Amino acid sequence: MKKFLALLLAMMMVLSLAACGEKEDAPAQEPTGQEETQTPEAPAEGGTVGVCIYKFDDAFMTTYRNALQEILEGKGYTVTVVDGNNDQAKQNEQINTFITQGVDALIINPVMTSAAATIIDTVKSAGIPTVLINREPTADEMAAYDKLVYVGCDAAQSGTFQGELILDTPNKGDINGDGKVSYIMIQGDPENIDAKLRTEYSVKALTDAGVEVEQLNLTRGDWDREKGQTICANDLAQFGNQIEVVFCNNDDMAIGALQAIQSAGRKVNEDIYLVGVDALDAALNEVQAGNMTGTVLNDATAQASQAVECMEGLLNGDTYAAGEQSVYVDYVKVTPDNVADFMK
Known part of the structure; x- marks a missing residue:
């Protein structure tokens, strides 16, 4: 009987030590709260971007949209660029189509500056981060949506x-x-x-x-x-x-x-x-x-790069306070003395 009790006690000690060993190998983690505070990264691959241009046959905007598409695709975004044909009603439909398709972000060159308030209201209702380019709304219009920024130059x-x-x-x-x-x-x-x-x-x-x-x-x-x-x-x-x-x-x-x-x-x-x-x-x-x-x-490539940078900031959770939603790229005077510096 004594031998049986001793054997039983030994087996219980072995099981106890094994359980302790498992706990040491996989100690419990207390929640740090970090999960709630981490900012999601922009969808660099697989992200979708809709680009609305007021009309394709504008020479400057052709340079601009080509630069935008090259930069965005180089970063892994799926990009769709549409021609508004200088028709604001058509562009409004294109914006709504992009929203229905669930794009991650929009870059919009408005056909009419006077349509900015309507455009802003539309993208705000959809909650889509948006960069407006080339045609600047008023500060009051932009202040209606904090996931909106304008990129351009000071005319x-x-x-x-x-x-x-x-x-x-x-x-x-x-x-x-x-x-x-x-x-x-x-x-x-x-x-x-x-x-x-x-x-x-x-x-x-x-x-x-x-x-x-x-x-x-x-x-x-x-x-x-x-x-x-x-x-x-x-x-x-x-x-x-x-x-x-x-x-x-x-x-x-x-x-x-x-x-x-x-x-x-x-x-x-x-x-x-x-x-x-x-x-x-x-x-x-x-x-x-x-x-x-x-x-x-009017540096189209620099503006395109800045527009994409701002778009990615918005996708990463950046917001803009009222009065701080315009980002400008400087103009440069070109004369016969320095023109060679700007030629390809």
């Missing part, structure tokens, strides 16, 4: 730089020496804030420098090369040698204006000055050849 700066390009000429734009600079303005879409600010600040740079100005004509050209040519041709026919400076809100219109200037037998930088904005390849070639006084680099 006032581009206008100022255009004016400074004229001020940097030997006669500050006063070719005929009558004490004032007589100009025509070929404007983009006046509903677009960029067009408004470029128009205003290009001339303001001259008046702030004490230069007297005379506006001979201002005509809407809708960012279009053919319209730029037609407008400039008509103005040259009407005002002739009175025109000393041709301001264009973008390079496409400036290249059209150049065709009209050359057809009229005028010579840029000798008897007329011509400036644009965007630094398109075609414009850079004309600056280098002496056929444009200068242009202003």
Whole structure:
């Protein structure tokens, strides 16, 4: 009997030690709370992004959208880019389709700046992180949604730089020496804030420098090369040698204006000055050849990179406070002296 009890006691001790050994190998973990505070990473692979462009046949936005697509796909996103055909109603449908498809994020170049409030309300209701590009809403409109950011450039700066390009000429734009600079303005879409600010600040740079100005004509050209040519041709026919400076809100219109200037037998930088904005390849070639006084680099690639960076921040949980939702990329003046630095 004693031998049996001793054997039973020994077996119980062995089982007890084995159980203790298992506990030491796999000690219990107390919750740290870290799981609740970790920020989810952006869906770098398998994430879907919808990109809405106001119209594909805009030269600058072609450069911009190609850069966006290349950057996003290089990071592993599935990207769908759609053409709004300059039709806000069509773009609204495209945005709603992307929302229905469940995209992770949206990058939108609005057809109309005035539609921004509607767009913002739509993406806010869907809870989709959104980056607006190229056409800037008001701060009050953007403040309605904290998962929204605008990426672009300060259009006032581009206008100022255009004016400074004229001020940097030997006669500050006063070719005929009558004490004032007589100009025509070929404007983009006046509903677009960029067009408004470029128009205003290009001339303001001259008046702030004490230069007297005379506006001979201002005509809407809708960012279009053919319209730029037609407008400039008509103005040259009407005002002739009175025109000393041709301001264009973008390079496409400036290249059209150049065709009209050359057809009229005028010579840029000798008897007329011509400036644009965007630094398109075609414009850079004309600056280098002496056929444009200068242009202003609107860096599409830098803006595309910044837009993607902001989008990924939003996907990672970043939010933007009211008044801090605009992220700007600087413009750069391009002249015959530095144009080679910007050519491919």
